[in-house]
Amino acid sequence: MIEIKDLHKSYQMGSNSLHVLKGIDFSVKEGELVAIMGSSGSGKSTLLNILGMLDEPDAGSYVLDNVPIKALNETKAARYRNQFLGFVFQSFNLINYKTALENVALPLYYQRKKRKERTERAMSYLEKVGLAEWATHLPSELSGGQKQRVAIARALAANPKVLLADEPTGALDSTTSYEVMDLIQGINDEGKTILVVTHEPDIADMCKRIVHLKDGVIVEDRKVEQVRASQYV
């Protein structure tokens, strides 16, 4: 599903160049649930941004679902993001003037789906995350956990190949975090490929594989026995 070879990325900081990713080789098969761990500055967010086509690598190759992701202009990147990827952010990033339902329907709008279909599909994903009765509420009327579940529903709405979650539980208390992880595990169980960036070991343990980044290189990549979040909920 994801094939990365010898990926490099550096940032220009004034006269200094900061080498963030120093040759990453990494691949993810369909249906995996991978945790990307590392302390801040290890390059994990940069890696996720490149995977999410939000940033471009300086060198190396990136193939997503057999499509080489290379020299993308903004328009193409936008289309690929819409087709291939669903994003979940630490700070939810819901549009504050849109209701939960409208937020979930937004990726479908950019897929040029008809309004009726958008609403129906968005509603079904809201049901899936257990928030059907909150469809007409604004984000400001939802709790943190509910917001993140709306965000997950939105990420799923476009039926992407890969779900990218950047610290999805970073802004939540532990009970809510486990609820969200339970949801993510459930989605993974249905076969969706998911990458989770986190620095919390207990969250990482709920994935099936942990990739450890340090100073721009992968120092550890191991499969783990998945801890089910449902036992904590």
Added chain:
Amino acid sequence: MFDRDRWQEIFEAIGKNKLRTFLSGFTVSLGILIFTILLGLGNGLLNSFLTSFVDDAQNVIFVRGGNTSMAYKGFQENRKIQFENEDFEFVNTNYKGKIEYSTPRIYRNGLAKYLGESGNYQVRAVNQDHQYIEKTIMMKGRYINEVDVENKTKNIVIGRLVEKDLFKEEDALGKILDVDGIAFKVVGVFQDSGGDNEERIIYMSYKTAQFLFGNNEHLDRINLSYNMAMSTQQAIDFSKQIEKDLKQKFDVAPNDQSAIRVRSFAEDIKQTMAILGGIYAIIFIIGIGTLISGVIGIGNIMTFSVKERTKELGIRKALGASPRSIIAMVLQESVLITSIAGYIGLVLGILILKLIGNNLEEFFILNPKVDTNIIVIATMTLILFGLLAGYIPARRAARIKPIIALRDE
């Protein structure tokens, strides 16, 4: 552009961001409102300026004889220059083609009586052309005509107020009016926008007056209007030519200022036009200035709006919005707001001008109105430049990297 879904998306964004909508709309409305009112007041100023010149035809030249102020060619000074019919014909034949209308004038005062009523009125003896030079409007009957002049008929034309003074409720037409003991028949009643004095005048044929009151061929004045095809400068030259030729005819020194006086309104028109041009220029500059500040305002609001929406636009991009759709969304929203707000400003401005109406007449503002075309063009310009002003922030919005927009606070 005509994507229904996109419009729906925009209406939603507008409806749910009322402050932003209000701010950008307000700038535009205010700009157009001020533009409309200024333009209206400027036009009002022009109107009151123009009305003070419409009483008489603007292309008139008055020729009068006076007394010489210096001795010349064996004549003593203080000689009276008396025009006669022959001089009137001299002018007419000499400047044929340059003259549109021409009339002699003889002034008298006459005591007019009808039944028990009487009054003193100015009597002017003229020919048929006088009506056009004075822009006299006939209320009923006719003006003095060529037959009256040649046959020295005792027909007169009286002003509206003469009729009112002497005939009261009666219709003066066809009635006999006694002027200085001679019976005249009223053949017409006229009105004049020049004021009350202009409507207390009695007109008769100049040959009749010469025959009845002096049995001579004396004329007090020659009034003429020049051909409108002439430029203002040509008209000024023309009046100088008349003065020069008549001075020669009457053996008057070329530099004698008082013997023959030729007064032309061409000079006045030249000045008036210069002032009008000035007013136009000021209105134009103010208008352009208002529009420019409006455009700058829109640009500011757009920048602010895009800044405020950075995160939202970043989210949209992460969800698959192309740069073009971001630009289109921002611009379409701004065009929609500008158009509606511009229209509101326009209607409001016209309404205020209507309310002002002629209430400011004492400040020389008469009937302030605006040409709708100009305002529509101004609104279009504002929309167009608003579009340009909005394009820069919109493009920047489209270039926002989602990672930067989404970076956690």
